[in-house]
Amino acid sequence: MSYFSSVLYRLRRHQKKRAFTGVRHSALDRAADYTRRNIDRCKKELAEIAEITAIDREGEFTSIYSSLLRPLCHLVFSKKRKEVRSILEIGAFEGRSTIFFATYFPEARVDTVDGFDGGSDFSREIDWAELEARFDRNVARFQGRVTKHKGFSRIILPRLEAARRSYDLAFVDANHFHDDAYIDTVFAWAMLREGGVLIWDDYTWFSYKRPLCNPRAAIDRFMDVHAGEYEAIAAAQLVFIRKLNGTESRIID
Numbered sequence: 734m735s736y737f738s739s740v741l742y743r744l745r746r747h748q749k750k751r752a753f754t755g756v757r758h759s760a761l762d763r764a765a766d767y768t769r770r771n772i773d774r775c776k777k778e779l780a781e782i783a784e785i786t787a788i789d790r791e792g793e794f795t796s797i798y799s800s801l802l803r804p805l806c807h808l809v810f811s812k813k814r815k816e817v818r819s820i821l822e823i824g825a826f827e828g829r830s831t832i833f834f835a836t837y838f839p840e841a842r843v844d845t846v847d848g849f850d851g852g853s854d855f856s857r858e859i860d861w862a863e864l865e866a867r868f869d870r871n872v873a874r875f876q877g878r879v880t881k882h883k884g885f886s887r888i889i890l891p892r893l894e895a896a897r898r899s900y901d902l903a904f905v906d907a908n909h910f911h912d913d914a915y916i917d918t919v920f921a922w923a924m925l926r927e928g929g930v931l932i933w934d935d936y937t938w939f940s941y942k943r944p945l946c947n948p949r950a951a952i953d954r955f956m957d958v959h960a961g962e963y964e965a966i967a968a969a970q971l972v973f974i975r976k977l978n979g980t981e982s983r984i985i986d
């Protein structure tokens with residue numbers, strides 16, 4: 734075996750092992766430690782913010798997705814809530830995260846993308862017409878600040894990019910299959926401003942039998958390809974990275 738193929742072999746084995754064993758991407762180590770040390774404080778502080786605690790009391794929700802979204806956003810943005818003015822959300826479901834964003838970031842407008850059909854991950858038994866109606870009722874009070882873009886993300890995201898939308902924060906939380914998570918990420922990253930924050934949910938979601946089909950493979954791969962363009966700032970079930978200024982991997986030697 735040549736030196737080159739033995740390095741390649743070891744790299745592939747390492748990547749495969751990482752995908753199987755649940756060892757997180759090394760870029761996340763510090764962010765994950767920081768998150769672990771501060772999460773309880775963030776939960777406590779959030780419990781004192783009346784408009785946040787009102788969300789679950791006043792909304793119509795059947796599921797709690799992204800349970801750590803609120804404390805991790807608080808960890809990252811507590812002193813900068815008013816500086817976030819534009820948000821892209823991919824995956825809205827009943828609007829629980831949409832409403833959180835619109836509430837926690839009072840100056841932000843939110844573009845939210847959902848096909849309201851579950852993609853390929855969800856049970857066909859959900860009544861999606863009723864679910865979409867519930868989303869509409871839940872976000873009605875944010876009319877003017879929340880815009881629903883109904884459709885497949887691969888169709889909607891290029892349109893938003895073509896319309897030159899840009900965002901301070903982007904949340905990727907739609908289909909879990911590697912290809913979908915990766916494509917959603919590519920568009921979200923392209924539209925994210927420098928200094929903006931990208932959030933992925935489901936780093937620890939492992940329902941596909943083949944590990945490389947799960948969202949984490951897409952997240953790790955994206956972080957590998959774009960190393961040097963971001964700093965990891967929080968990590969648990971969700972991963973937060975900040976886009977650095979003036980970096981671009983697309984450089985030819």
Ligand SMILES: C[S@@+](CC[C@H](N)C(=O)[O-])C[C@H]1O[C@@H](n2cnc3c(N)ncnc32)[C@H](O)[C@@H]1O
Nearest residue numbers: 798824826829830847848851852885886907908
């Ligand atoms: C996990 S849920 C989103 C949960 C929501 N962010 C929250 O925290 O309450 C995923 C949503 O993504 C939508 N979805 C899945 N694949 C999609 C795709 N390719 N394009 C658009 N929406 C999609 C589903 O219809 C579903 O409503």
